[in-house]
Amino acid sequence: QKEVEQDPGPLSVPEGAIVSLNCTYSNSAFQYFMWYRQYSRKGPELLMYTYSSGNKEDGRFTAQVDKSSKYISLFIRDSQPSDSATYLCAMRWGGGADGLTFGKGTHLIIQP
């Protein structure tokens, strides 16, 4: 069993739709949860991170963590064609400078 599971997609939705992206994980020691966005031929770009369980909102983006279910989500409201990219979840154990454990990424396509 992989440490982090993420459906690679592609996930195709019409412009303006609400997008839901998800990851599950197996290691209950993970405490910090991140979402990265990666455009083609570019490096991952950090969108948001949360600590432990709960929600965090930043503009059109909302991150949710449910540690009891080992399940994290990223919601994108009013999706735009410019949101088309690969979205990667990542996590780490502590607040120090640990290496990240990534999911495979979900390829998202927003249709104009």
Added chain:
Amino acid sequence: EAGVTQFPSHSVIEKGQTVTLRCDPISGHDNLYWYRRVMGKEIKFLLHFVKESKQDESGMPNNRFLAERTGGTYSTLKVQPAELEDSGVYFCASSQAGLLEQYFGPGTRLTVT
């Protein structure tokens, strides 16, 4: 402020040859990380420097890989001798001391033929 830069952007070498990848982190970032993405797989952690010291190299696949960070600035990752399974995209990331955010470079695409 310049971001993390990596050189070269793409390298094609033959099996058995040596390749050296370079990463220049964001100025002032003490933490430097190397990651690798093999085709069809997730991005995997290779190692972590704090300044010039290796903090964690648990992800290094074998002793054909050698990372250095002399002077605590830029870092190099040497693969010698390269094997077919070393093909992939090698990412470098850096972060400030005490902060969570890791900033990634654009990656070096390595193809071993």
